[in-house]
Amino acid sequence: xxxxxxxxxxIICFSVFxxxxxxxxxxxxxxxxxPSSPPLPPVVVAEEAGEGLVTAExxxxxxxxxxxxxxxxxxxxxxxxxHIPGAINIPPDALYDAGLLALESISxxxxxxxxxxxxxxxxxxxxxxxLQETGYENVRVFPGGWEEWSNKKLPVARAEDESG
Amino acid sequence: MKVDERNxxxxxxxxxxxxxxxxxxxxxxxxxxxxGGIFIYASWDKLxxxxxxxxxxxxxxxxPHPGLNIIAVTLPWVELVCGILLVAGFLxxxxxxxxxxxxxxxxxxxxxxxxxGIDTSCGCFSSQGTHPITFLFLVRDAVFLxxxxxxxxxxxxxxxxxxxxxxxxxx
Numbered sequence: 505x506x507x508x509x510x511x512x513x514x515i516i517c518f519s520v521f522x523x524x525x526x527x528x529x530x531x532x533x534x535x536x537x538x539p540s541s542p543p544l545p546p547v548v549v550a551e552e553a554g555e556g557l558v559t560a561e562x563x564x565x566x567x568x569x570x571x572x573x574x575x576x577x578x579x580x581x582x583x584x585x586x587h588i589p590g591a592i593n594i595p596p597d598a599l600y601d602a603g604l605l606a607l608e609s610i611s612x613x614x615x616x617x618x619x620x621x622x623x624x625x626x627x628x629x630x631x632x633x634x635l636q637e638t639g640y641e642n643v644r645v646f647p648g649g650w651e652e653w654s655n656k657k658l659p660v661a662r663a664e665d666e667s668g
Numbered sequence: 669m670k671v672d673e674r675n676x677x678x679x680x681x682x683x684x685x686x687x688x689x690x691x692x693x694x695x696x697x698x699x700x701x702x703x704g705g706i707f708i709y710a711s712w713d714k715l716x717x718x719x720x721x722x723x724x725x726x727x728x729x730x731x732p733h734p735g736l737n738i739i740a741v742t743l744p745w746v747e748l749v750c751g752i753l754l755v756a757g758f759l760x761x762x763x764x765x766x767x768x769x770x771x772x773x774x775x776x777x778x779x780x781x782x783x784x785g786i787d788t789s790c791g792c793f794s795s796q797g798t799h800p801i802t803f804l805f806l807v808r809d810a811v812f813l814x815x816x817x818x819x820x821x822x823x824x825x826x827x828x829x830x831x832x833x834x835x836x837x838x839x
Contacts, residue, residue: 510762512766513762515753518749519750520746523745534718534719534741538736568726590727592784
């Protein structure tokens with residue numbers, strides 16, 4: 505057993521050495537310490553929108569950025585058919601149990617953007633209030649929601665592709 | 669009562685046969701080659717696209733931001749070297765331990781992402797995957813983990829590089 509662990513350590517050392525050498529010489533090699541992301545832009549409020557609201561372009565710029573979380577407040581079925589990439593789903597009927605439980609591991613400093621079907625739905629705002637009551641201070645609403653996002657033909661993630 | 673004893677005896681006999689097949693050197697040899705091949709294949713796209721793999725790792729929201737690149741640079745090489753060693757039959761127990769460790773981490777990471785409802789591609793075989801993670805990914809990695817442990821405990825290095833070089837089968 506001890507011999508096997510020594511083998512494992514040797515293999516890891518050799519692999520890491522090889523990786524570092526190759527990374528050094530390849531043109532698309534990465535810096536070993538990932539530079540921190542450019543400072544996050546302040547929450548841009550659309551001129552036509554009010555306080556605490558963000559535009560589709562702003563949401564697009566924040567997809568998969570560290571420190572940001574997009575929350576889809578539509579039904580699970582709608583979410584499965586298509587949603588903003590990187591978003592998590594907290595449907596209205598699961599808000600007070602499974603939904604908030606899912607957010608437990610998310611830091612309170614995380615900037616959260618909520619959205620629902622479109623300008624007329626209220627679920628994103630309701631979710632935003634609930635999250636603020638729970639302790640999340642940086643919560644904004646994307647009022648255009650799914651309707652604006654799909655009309656602008658912005659990137660879409662589909663849970664239906666899961667079968668692959 | 670006699671019927672129960674007969675059933676028990678049949679089950680015991682079947683288990684003995686099944687165990688004999690599972691730990692047969694040639695079965696373990698096939699599993700080892702397949703597992704090695706899978707890891708070579710899994711490493712390839714990540715080796716070619718380290719930046720995209722770093723983003724795939726980032727999406728799991730587990731590692732601190734500065735540590736993403738070192739993982740994206742080294743992990744595919746560890747997978748590749750272990751895969752080659754398993755196929756070649758050289759240092760197989762060491763490679764199987766590492767692969768078991770990696771698969772344990774993968775299972776935990778996938779499970780954690782699913783529990784947190786993170787919508788991300790697996791990043792398992794391709795750094796540019798578009799398929800969100802599902803329970804099946806978890807099951808698949810768990811099966812690979814069992815195979816890796818099986819190889820670790822029962823591999824006899826038949827038809828391996830070591831035995832060819834040393835011209836003997838290592839017990």
